[in-house]
Amino acid sequence: MICFDLEGPLSPQDNAYEVMSLSEKGRLVFEALSEYDDFLALENRPGYEPGDTLKLIVPFLNYYGISEEDIGRVSEGAVLVSGMKDTVEQLRKMGQRVRIISTSYEQHAHSVGRQLGVDSGDIASTRLVLGELTFDSDVREGLRQIEKKILDEGRSSDVTAMLDELYFGSGLFQQIGVEVVGGQRKVDALLRFAAEVGEDISSVVAIGDSITDYKMLREVSGAGGLAIAFNANKYCLPYADVAVATLDGRAVLPIIEAFKSGGRGGALQKAAELESDPAELESGYGYLLEMEIRPVYSVIAENKDLKEILA
The missing domain is CATH 1.10.3870.10 (AF1437-like domain superfamily)
Incomplete structure (x- = not known):
């Protein structure tokens, strides 16, 4: 099972910010x-x-x-991160279940889910009436x-x-009375999704980018699964096994494929190979592992630049 955060990894739109900007x-x-x-x-x-x-x-x-209809209308303008629709399709071909776990309001999460072909029942997000x-x-x-x-x-x-x-x-x-799906509630949603299909957390991949995701990444990594920081900030990076800095969502595919075939060790080995020779991929990507050894701030700066490009 692959669990994506939405805003950042799947779509660059900060929906709440855009809605408030009305x-x-x-x-x-x-x-x-x-x-x-x-x-x-x-x-x-x-x-x-x-x-x-x-x-x-x-x-x-x-x-x-501002109304719920306004939230949905703003969401209609949301684009996907380049390559992410293909990434989701490829994951399904690999036999992987795709879930979205997002702080976003349901109106936005379900709209992006429709673009990706992810059913509303496979999305955990914030209900707002x-x-x-x-x-x-x-x-x-x-x-x-x-x-x-x-x-x-x-x-x-x-x-x-x-x-x-x-x-x-x-x-x-x-x-x-609104319960936002962030922090520990993301962990709860991930555990619920895994329990529904009888999947052990050690086989789960979690992908996030911000402070709302660090508990989810920590939970998955601690259980032996794979935590990926995607164009992430300093609050998220220390809790990931691998960090990916990219303009194309397909950059996560070789890491996930390596994890599914060779466990976390296989994923880390693949990340090391890509880090030293990213040219084998279609575009330029940056990978980071062993974060406790290597300084993360250069990667944070790189990710910040990427976020500005994606915005």
Whole structure:
């Protein structure tokens, strides 16, 4: 079984960012909330998981009058990472089950899944029904004040204090009632998918790129499976067995093929071969393994450049 994160490995669109950008002021608000999300995740705030940005923005989506239809409409413009549709097809020909485990809202995850031919039942993502959510005047006033502060100052210490009070001081975070599939919830989804088909985690490949994926990569690697960091950032890289920096999703295929035929040792050996002689592939690729020995920051920089090209 091959479990993909969606945003990054499969499609470059940051759907929540694009949806928030439907409001003139939403782009800056989203950027501030995304930084706040990193702060909460690194602080290990109880009950908070990486990727819960998609929960934090829900009151703002309501405040801006953004609908589920808007989310789906924005998603229709999402493109796939080059070569990824062919990659999924090749994996199926190899007899591999393909699953998507994403923090993205269902509307976006299912839209990208349709492009790839992945059934909705094989996708774990964040369920959001905006029509069921209402927020009182006090919350809306708090949102207005935070928006103004963000526009004036960016994510300052004052903004952080205001966000803490709104979401956690007043209990709004729990009241929102949206469970984002990130962090440990990605692990839970992967374990559920594996159990449904009776597959041991040691035969699973997990592919991710960000802080929302590190627990999933750690779980799979720790069980003897293969964890691949795909154009990944510094929060994800240390938990992977192999890192791939590429403009073409097909770069993961030789690594996965080697894993399926020769286990993790085979995958690492193949990565070493590709690292020393990437010319055998159709395009230029960068591979990284033995991350505890080699410095990762040059690869992070390379991956950052690739993300900018893909954006």
